[in-house]
Amino acid sequence: MKRISMVFIVSIVLTVVAGLLLVHRAHRIKEAAMPGVLSIAMSADYPPFSFFDAAQAPAGFDIDVIKEVAKKLNKEFVVHNVPFELLLSKVNNGDYMLAIGGITATKQRREKALFSNPYYEHDTLVILMPVQSNKITTIRDLSGKRIAVVTGSTAAEYLKNISDIIVVLVPSIQDCVLALKAGDSDAALLTAQTVKPLLTQYGALNFALFPIVDAEESYAIAIDPAYTVLQREINNALGELVESGVINTLKLKWGLQ
Numbered sequence: 049m050k051r052i053s054m055v056f057i058v059s060i061v062l063t064v065v066a067g068l069l070l071v072h073r074a075h076r077i078k079e080a081a082m083p084g085v086l087s088i089a090m091s092a093d094y095p096p097f098s099f100f101d102a103a104q105a106p107a108g109f110d111i112d113v114i115k116e117v118a119k120k121l122n123k124e125f126v127v128h129n130v131p132f133e134l135l136l137s138k139v140n141n142g143d144y145m146l147a148i149g150g151i152t153a154t155k156q157r158r159e160k161a162l163f164s165n166p167y168y169e170h171d172t173l174v175i176l177m178p179v180q181s182n183k184i185t186t187i188r189d190l191s192g193k194r195i196a197v198v199t200g201s202t203a204a205e206y207l208k209n210i211s212d213i214i215v216v217l218v219p220s221i222q223d224c225v226l227a228l229k230a231g232d233s234d235a236a237l238l239t240a241q242t243v244k245p246l247l248t249q250y251g252a253l254n255f256a257l258f259p260i261v262d263a264e265e266s267y268a269i270a271i272d273p274a275y276t277v278l279q280r281e282i283n284n285a286l287g288e289l290v291e292s293g294v295i296n297t298l299k300l301k302w303g304l305q
Contacts, residue, residue, distance in 0.1 A: 082277055083145055086118060086125035091132035091149035093220035095245040096302040097168075097267070098149040100129075109302040110148040110267070113167050113286075116294055117269075120285035131219065133200030136160045139270050145278065147270040150242065152202045157270070162279045164269040167286055167295060168304065173203060173263040176228065176236040176243055177256050184258050187213075187237075196224040196233035203237040206263055225250055239265055241304055 090098045090106065101107040106127045118125045130138055135147040140160040150171075153163035175187060175195075184190060191212040197204040199217045207215050216233045218224055224236035225246050238246075240259065247255060271279045289295050299305075 082121075082281065083275070084123070086114075086121075086123050086146055087144045088114060088125050088127045089130040089135050089138050089144040089147040090127055091135060091220075092129040093132070093222060094150045094242055096241065096304065109168070109298055109304060110150070112298045112301070113289070113295070114146070114148055114269070116289050116298075117282055117285045120288060121281055132198060135200075136270060139272050142272055142274060145272050145275060150239070150265070150267050151270050152265040153268045153270075154202060154205065156205070160273075162271040162273050162276065164271065164279065164282045165286055166266040166268045167290075168299070169264075169266040171239040171241050171265045171267070173206065173260045173265070174238055174240050174243055175258040175260065176225070176238055176246075177234070177258070178228065179254055179256050181235070181256055183256070187260055190235055193234040194232070196227040196236040198224065202265055203239075206260075207237065221246065244303065 090110065092098055092100050092106070094108070094110075096108055097110045098106070098108040111127070114125065114127075128144060130144070130147070132149065135149065135151065136157055137160065138144050139147045147161070151157070151163075153166070157163070175184065175190070177184075187210060192214070194214040194216050195207060196216040196218050197207060198221055199219060204215065204217065207213055216227055218227055221238055221242050224233075224238060227233040228236050229250070237260075240257075243257065269282055271282065286295075
């Protein structure tokens, strides 16, 4: 009898706790209004989109875009460096209002956050290999090979659908190249725009690039689900920036095609 009572009590407690959590989340969503200062999470290892410059200040195409958006909204903002694989969970938990840094709004990610309209599109996935590697035509030519990808990236998700590939998960795009140079991987899967700074840093003549024609990314701002009004305001701001040519000017500034 005591055991049944204890189970009943525990069940009641868990139900109450779950209810409180739901009420808290619902209350947060209901009460959330346009914030005075935008708290923004970024992954600072995605040049030319988001990184720290020589003065350790946030820089990159995504940073410039969010600056222009903040101006349109008449808001201040604060940027926090967060590992890429944690960006969406941090936004979903309400730790930060926004997240940037080469984020593609996949179906799975839309379950955790709201997203703005894309502000950069058609960044093709590319395979990076040592220059002496055999030429390939498709990613399936790498059957049995080790491919380095960033944890939590859409490139990692893409490889889940490719059989007979050995996935090597690393923290950043820089680590993809380091794994390649150290012989810990046979290839790396990156995007055409993020690989450019790496080729400059490590020598373009040392590598071969093979684009994947049926795979590309489009980048958007991830938004805490509590801020639906903010989502609309950001989309309006982005629309104005596209129409006025500001986005294209920023693309030219950062060498984006």
